[in-house]
Amino acid sequence: MLLQVNTKHQVANKLVQTTCPYCGVGCGVDVVQSGGMTGSLSELKGSAEHPANYGRLCIKGTHLLETLDGNKRLLKPVVFGQPASWDEATSIIAARMKSIIEQHGPDAVAIYGSGQLLTEDYYVANKLMKGFIGTANIDTNSRLCMSSAVVAHKRAFGEDIVPCNYEDLEHTDLLILTGSNAAWTHPVLFQRIERAKLRNPDMKVVVVDPRETDSCSLADLHVALKPGTDAVLFCGLLNYLAHHNALDDTFIQNSTNGFAEALAEASAWTVAKVAQTCDVPVAVIEQLFNWFASLPRAITFFSMGINQSTSGVDKGNAIINCHLASGKIGKEGSGPFSITGQPNAMGGREVGGLSNMLAAHMDIDNPEHHATVKAFWQAPNLITKPGLRAVDMFQAAADGKVKCLWIMATNPVASMPNRALVEAALKNCELVIVSDTAAQTDTLNYAHIALPATGWSEKNGTVTNSERRISRQRGLVEPMGEAKHDWEILSMVGRAMGFEEAFAYQHPAEIFAEHCALTAANNNGSRALDLGPLADLNIAQYDSLRPQQWPLSNTHRIGTDRLFADGSFYTPDGKANFVAITPRLPEQQTSAEYPFVLNTGRVRDQWHTMTRTGNAPRLLKHIDRPWLSIHPVDAQVLDVKDGDLIKAEAACSGGIEVILPVKIDDKQRRGEMFAPFHWSATWGSHARVGALLNGANDALSGQPELKHGAIKLSPVAMQSYGLVYGEETLVNALQSATYYYLNTLTSVAACIEIADQRDPQSMVAEVIKHLPKDAQWATLQGPHQLSIVVTRKNKLVLAILLADKPTDIPRDWLDSLYNGDELSPEQINGLLEQQPDDAFLLGKVVCSCFGVRENTIKQAIAEGNNTVAGLGKALKCGTNCGSCKTELASLIESTSAVSKPHLKEETTNEYAL
Known part of the structure; x- marks a missing residue:
C-alpha cells in the first residue's frame, strides 16, 4: 500500500532543517524557505541543535546557497545528442540494457555511483542490480574514499563499524591525526578539537603527515614521516606497548584473538628501526609512543592518507591493533576513529552500495544472509558472487567486457586514477549513461544518454555521517527543469525492465522503511546495523525524523553513542581480531626516470x-x-x-x-x-x-x-602569460591558448588565465577579429608586456593583459572596473599599465567569508592584534565559519614569532556549543 503525502498549505516563511552535502561530518543546516517548495531560500546557517556541528558550518557549508546556479544545470534528458522525454529515455535505457544482458549476460552491465547519493538512492540501485538484473557490478566513488577502512573494520570487529563518536574527540588525552588534514577537510570537527584543547591544555595533539599542514597549528608534535610508512609506525607502536608495560592483558585475554601472532610480526620494529624507516628522529618517535603508552585515553583519527594506499587495509588494522592491545577502545575518549570523506559513504555501505557487499551489512558468501535477502526482496536473480570494484570496472569496460556503464552523481574521468584508462573505457563502452546535476563535466563528454538528476536543496532522503548518525537531507525547493531523484530514475528503469512490483516506490519514506526492515530481518543481535525500530515510520514521521545514531536499542529509537564498551564484538565468537601486519611500501615507486x-x-x-x-x-x-x-x-x-x-x-x-x-x-x-x-x-x-x-x-x-x-x-617555457577578462564570447576566443584555466573568481564577467608559446602580438591578432564593431580599443606595448583594453560607450568590454612572465592581476580590481561607471582616462591607463589601485594589492584572500586579505591581516598583527580572537575583533576574519582560523594562527606565528598565541589567550566562549 502506498503512503499518502501530506499536502498541507505551506506558510510563507518556514525554517527547514537539512544536512550539508559535503564531507562525512554530516552537519545540520537551517534554511529559511519562503513561499514553499516553489519559492526561494535564504538565511542559511548551521543547526544549533544538531549533534554533529551544534551550529557550526565550514566555509563550503556556509555558502551553499551560492552554489545553486540554474544556468549550469542539466535540465532535460538527452539521448544520443537529442532532447527526449523521460518515458523515451527510460524506455530506451531499459531496452538497451535488456538487449545487452540477453547477448552478453548481466555482468556486461555496471553502475558506478557516489557518496553524494542518498541512502534511498543507493538502496534502489543496489536492489535493482543485485536482486533483479543479477550482477554485483555496482560500485561507487566511496571505493576511493573508505573501502580500506571497511575491510579493516570487518577483519577486526566482524562488521563495518566505527566505534567512536564526535564527543570522544573532546574527552581524550591524546589525539593522533594521521593521514588527515582535518583543518581543511573536516573543519567543523577540527574546531571541536580546538575547543577541547582550550578546555584541556594538557591534551596532546599529534599530526602524522609528510606535509606540515594547517592542522599542525594545533599540534604538540608533528611526525613528518616518509610517505607510505604508516604501517611501520603503528607496528612499532604495538611492539613498544608490549615492552613498556602498556598492554591491557585482561582485555586481550577476554576480548580478542590473535595477539601473539600480531606481536610476533611487529617485534622487529624497534624504535630505532621505525625512526630509520620512517625517516623521523628517534626522539619524535619515542615521544609519540610514550604518550600513547602512558596517557589513559587515546584516539587515532585516520582518513584518506591511510586508506588511499595499496596496503590501506593493513594500515587500518595496524592502528586498530594498538587500540586493542592497550584496551583503548569502547571507552570515552578512546578508539580508532575512521573519518569519512564523502557525505553518505557510510549510508551507501549500509545498503550494500559496494560490489563486494550484499545489503544491510550482510555478506554475499554467507548462505543465511543470502537466503534472508532473497526472501525479503523476492529477488529472482540474487547475485552469488562479488562484482567489479571501481578500477576493475573501468578496466573491464576498456576491455569490452562491460558494455553498459551507468554513472550516477560523480565525475570519474576527473576523479579516478589513470585518466587515460577511464577515457578509453568510456570511448569503448557500448552504452554510457550519466545521471548528474551539472550540464558540463569531464565525464558528460562521453555520455550517450544524459539524465538530469536532483541535487542538494531538491533531494529528499537520509544520509549517515562518520559517527553512524542518520540525518535527513530534506527537499527545500522543487527540482529544476525536468530533474528527477535518482531513486525515481532507477525505479522507472526497473519498472520498464519488467520489475513493476519491486520498484513501485512513490516516496523515499517507503524506501527507507524497507531498508530499515531489511536490516532487522533475521538479525537477532548478530549485526550492529539494526534499524528495525524505524521501519514503521509513516511519511509525517519520516519527514520529522531527528538525527538518529545506530545501533538502536531492540525496541526503542534510542541510539548508541559508543560501541564495544562491554568488550564484545560482531565476530562469530564475539572477540575482536588482531591482524598480523607486514608493512609494505607503495607500489608506484620512484626511479631514475620518475624521481x-x-x-x-x-x-x-x-x-x-x-x-x-x-x-x-x-x-x-x-x-x-x-x-x-x-x-x-x-x-x-x-x-x-x-x-x-x-x-x-x-x-x-x-x-x-x-x-x-x-x-x-x-x-x-x-x-x-x-x-x-x-x-x-x-x-x-x-x-x-x-x-x-x-x-x-x-x-x-x-x-x-x-x-x-x-x-x-x-x-x-612560454612567451606570453596573462589573462583575458570581459564578455564571455570574447574571452572564449582565447581558449585556444597553449595553456589556460577558467577563473570563476569573478562573478560579473568571464575570465581565463593563459600562457602561450606564441608571442603576445600573434595571440592578439587572433582576438582582434572577434571584437564587436561598435567597440573602441586602446593598446600599450612595451618590451615586457602588451595590454589591450576594449570599451563600448566608455564601459569595459574586454581586457587582455599579457606579459613575458607570470603575473597576478587582482580579479576584484577588474570586477570593480567592469561593474562600475564609465571608465576614466586614469582607469584605462591603469589597465594598460597593468597597475591595480593600491587598495587591491593586499595579497591573497585568507578569510573567504569577509574577503580579508593576507597583507591586511599582517598589518593588524603588527599593530598588536596577535591572537585569532584579536584579529576577529579588528577585521571580522575567523568570526563566521571559522575555516580560516588555522591559517590566521600560522600568520600570527610567522609574522610575530609568537608560538601558538591563539591557544593562550582565547576564551572557550568563542567556541561554545
Whole structure:
C-alpha cells in the first residue's frame, strides 16, 4: 500500500532543517524557505541543535546557497545528442540494457555511483542490480574514499563499524591525526578539537603527515614521516606497548584473538628501526609512543592518507591493533576513529552500495544472509558472487567486457586514477549513461544518454555521517527543469525492465522503511546495523525524523553513542581480531626516470571536482587555481620559481599532459610534491592530475593509491602569460591558448588565465577579429608586456593583459572596473599599465567569508592584534565559519614569532556549543 503525502498549505516563511552535502561530518543546516517548495531560500546557517556541528558550518557549508546556479544545470534528458522525454529515455535505457544482458549476460552491465547519493538512492540501485538484473557490478566513488577502512573494520570487529563518536574527540588525552588534514577537510570537527584543547591544555595533539599542514597549528608534535610508512609506525607502536608495560592483558585475554601472532610480526620494529624507516628522529618517535603508552585515553583519527594506499587495509588494522592491545577502545575518549570523506559513504555501505557487499551489512558468501535477502526482496536473480570494484570496472569496460556503464552523481574521468584508462573505457563502452546535476563535466563528454538528476536543496532522503548518525537531507525547493531523484530514475528503469512490483516506490519514506526492515530481518543481535525500530515510520514521521545514531536499542529509537564498551564484538565468537601486519611500501615507486613522489589531496574551500563549489566565486577567493607544491631545494635544482609552469609526467600518463603552476613550499619533504585534485579538463587545458596515478590498488579493498605516485618534472617555457577578462564570447576566443584555466573568481564577467608559446602580438591578432564593431580599443606595448583594453560607450568590454612572465592581476580590481561607471582616462591607463589601485594589492584572500586579505591581516598583527580572537575583533576574519582560523594562527606565528598565541589567550566562549 502506498503512503499518502501530506499536502498541507505551506506558510510563507518556514525554517527547514537539512544536512550539508559535503564531507562525512554530516552537519545540520537551517534554511529559511519562503513561499514553499516553489519559492526561494535564504538565511542559511548551521543547526544549533544538531549533534554533529551544534551550529557550526565550514566555509563550503556556509555558502551553499551560492552554489545553486540554474544556468549550469542539466535540465532535460538527452539521448544520443537529442532532447527526449523521460518515458523515451527510460524506455530506451531499459531496452538497451535488456538487449545487452540477453547477448552478453548481466555482468556486461555496471553502475558506478557516489557518496553524494542518498541512502534511498543507493538502496534502489543496489536492489535493482543485485536482486533483479543479477550482477554485483555496482560500485561507487566511496571505493576511493573508505573501502580500506571497511575491510579493516570487518577483519577486526566482524562488521563495518566505527566505534567512536564526535564527543570522544573532546574527552581524550591524546589525539593522533594521521593521514588527515582535518583543518581543511573536516573543519567543523577540527574546531571541536580546538575547543577541547582550550578546555584541556594538557591534551596532546599529534599530526602524522609528510606535509606540515594547517592542522599542525594545533599540534604538540608533528611526525613528518616518509610517505607510505604508516604501517611501520603503528607496528612499532604495538611492539613498544608490549615492552613498556602498556598492554591491557585482561582485555586481550577476554576480548580478542590473535595477539601473539600480531606481536610476533611487529617485534622487529624497534624504535630505532621505525625512526630509520620512517625517516623521523628517534626522539619524535619515542615521544609519540610514550604518550600513547602512558596517557589513559587515546584516539587515532585516520582518513584518506591511510586508506588511499595499496596496503590501506593493513594500515587500518595496524592502528586498530594498538587500540586493542592497550584496551583503548569502547571507552570515552578512546578508539580508532575512521573519518569519512564523502557525505553518505557510510549510508551507501549500509545498503550494500559496494560490489563486494550484499545489503544491510550482510555478506554475499554467507548462505543465511543470502537466503534472508532473497526472501525479503523476492529477488529472482540474487547475485552469488562479488562484482567489479571501481578500477576493475573501468578496466573491464576498456576491455569490452562491460558494455553498459551507468554513472550516477560523480565525475570519474576527473576523479579516478589513470585518466587515460577511464577515457578509453568510456570511448569503448557500448552504452554510457550519466545521471548528474551539472550540464558540463569531464565525464558528460562521453555520455550517450544524459539524465538530469536532483541535487542538494531538491533531494529528499537520509544520509549517515562518520559517527553512524542518520540525518535527513530534506527537499527545500522543487527540482529544476525536468530533474528527477535518482531513486525515481532507477525505479522507472526497473519498472520498464519488467520489475513493476519491486520498484513501485512513490516516496523515499517507503524506501527507507524497507531498508530499515531489511536490516532487522533475521538479525537477532548478530549485526550492529539494526534499524528495525524505524521501519514503521509513516511519511509525517519520516519527514520529522531527528538525527538518529545506530545501533538502536531492540525496541526503542534510542541510539548508541559508543560501541564495544562491554568488550564484545560482531565476530562469530564475539572477540575482536588482531591482524598480523607486514608493512609494505607503495607500489608506484620512484626511479631514475620518475624521481619525485606525488601526493594529492583537497583544498579548504573546494569539493571534489567542483561541479557545485565551482559555481560560487567566493569559494575561489582563498585558492583560485591548481598548483604543484615543490620544496625550495627541489625548485632550485629544477630552476623554477613561484608561478612558473612545470610539466609533470608519469609512466601511466598515456600522452595526457599535466602542466601546473609552481608553488614553492618548505612545509613538505624534499623530493615530494603535492597537487590538489579538484581541477580538471572542465576547468583548464592541463589540470588533469588523475592521469599521473596508475590505478594501483589494495588487493583486499580495491582502494586506489592516490597518495603516492611517481613523476618526473620539467619546466615549461612560454612567451606570453596573462589573462583575458570581459564578455564571455570574447574571452572564449582565447581558449585556444597553449595553456589556460577558467577563473570563476569573478562573478560579473568571464575570465581565463593563459600562457602561450606564441608571442603576445600573434595571440592578439587572433582576438582582434572577434571584437564587436561598435567597440573602441586602446593598446600599450612595451618590451615586457602588451595590454589591450576594449570599451563600448566608455564601459569595459574586454581586457587582455599579457606579459613575458607570470603575473597576478587582482580579479576584484577588474570586477570593480567592469561593474562600475564609465571608465576614466586614469582607469584605462591603469589597465594598460597593468597597475591595480593600491587598495587591491593586499595579497591573497585568507578569510573567504569577509574577503580579508593576507597583507591586511599582517598589518593588524603588527599593530598588536596577535591572537585569532584579536584579529576577529579588528577585521571580522575567523568570526563566521571559522575555516580560516588555522591559517590566521600560522600568520600570527610567522609574522610575530609568537608560538601558538591563539591557544593562550582565547576564551572557550568563542567556541561554545
